Amino acid sequence: MIPTQIVVGAAIVRGGSVLAAQRASPAHLRGRWELPGGKVDPGETDEAALVRECHEELGVRIRPIERVGPDVLLPVRPNAPRALLRVWTAELTTGEPEALEHLELRWLTADTLSTVDWLPADLPFLDHIRSRLSGG
Numbered sequence: 001m002i003p004t005q006i007v008v009g010a011a012i013v014r015g016g017s018v019l020a021a022q023r024a025s026p027a028h029l030r031g032r033w034e035l036p037g038g039k040v041d042p043g044e045t046d047e048a049a050l051v052r053e054c055h056e057e058l059g060v061r062i063r064p065i066e067r068v069g070p071d072v073l074l075p076v077r078p079n080a081p082r083a084l085l086r087v088w089t090a091e092l093t094t095g096e097p098e099a100l101e102h103l104e105l106r107w108l109t110a111d112t113l114s115t116v117d118w119l120p121a122d123l124p125f126l127d128h129i130r131s132r133l134s135g136g
């Protein structure tokens with residue numbers, strides 16, 4: 001059986017905003033926006049991967065709060081395993097996010113959440129995130 005690669009994303013919420021990050025690479029994703037995160041390593045829990053990826057990409061410590069939305073199938077790439085995106089809301093515990101691996105970071109409110117060009121796999125999570133930003 002071919003294993004499924006799990007990819008995790010963090011909806012880091014502060015006040016009424018969520019942090020969006022603009023990808024630098026690979027070339028076909030450059031300029032698109034995502035919830036920061038990445039691949040879960042073998043033997044690693046989803047939450048540990050979320051904490052590790054946010055430290056590597058943003059230089060901060062976060063605390064995952066709760067899973068939001070479904071498992072979303074990532075677009076299939078040639079010769080790549082099936083991959084699913086899972087998202088958690090999270091809060092910052094230490095540090096101020098820096099774009100260590102991204103082109104730009106932006107704090108988006110419920111009203112501005114749809115103003116950036118999100119990766120397609122992140123789109124199904126936006127309504128869940130918006131309702132939390134609106135206090136729902």
Ligand code: DCM
Nearest residue numbers: 007009034035037038039119121122
């Ligand atoms: N990915 C995504 N949305 C996210 C995070 C990642 O669609 N919020 C995708 C982009 C890559 C794959 O998952 O195709 C692995 O991400 P990374 O390259 O960051 O490890």
